[in-house]
Amino acid sequence: MGKFVIKNTKTGIKFDLKATNGQVVASSQVYKSMKTCLNGTASVVKNAPIAALEDQTVEGYVKQKCPKFEVYVDKKGEYRFRLKAINGQIIAVSEGYVKIASCMNGIDSVRKNAVDAPVEEEEE
Numbered sequence: 001m002g003k004f005v006i007k008n009t010k011t012g013i014k015f016d017l018k019a020t021n022g023q024v025v026a027s028s029q030v031y032k033s034m035k036t037c038l039n040g041t042a043s044v045v046k047n048a049p050i051a052a053l054e055d056q057t058v059e060g061y062v063k064q065k066c067p068k069f070e071v072y073v074d075k076k077g078e079y080r081f082r083l084k085a086i087n088g089q090i091i092a093v094s095e096g097y098v099k100i101a102s103c104m105n106g107i108d109s110v111r112k113n114a115v116d117a118p119v120e121e122e123e124e
Helices: 034-050 098-115
Strands: 002-010 013-018 024-027 051-053 068-073 080-085 092-095 119-121
Touching: 002 034, 013 034, 013 098, 024 051, 024 092, 024 098, 034 080, 034 092, 034 098, 068 098
Parallel strands: 002 119, 051 068
Antiparallel strands: 002 013, 013 024, 068 080, 080 092
């Protein structure tokens, strides 16, 4: 089972969704408060399982309605995804992947691990 790990940063609070093996599969923006960060984790839990897939790496891709995972190529040429909530806000992003298959596996991992993931605070 995966877990959300909440940690303090210099500018606020953020979360990482970790898979069962401890790998970070998605990260959040930096939030101003614990309450808004927890709302972010709840939004990932709610939206990830039902999110459509929009593969922007394919020419002539079909735009999907939110919630959705957007797969794209970053400036370094790596594959990444971002999860957008029903309101269009980005609620989680991935690291860069060399292969698109790895990126798709990351999306599958978010779908699987977010559903019943407990929330833990990282110890200082």
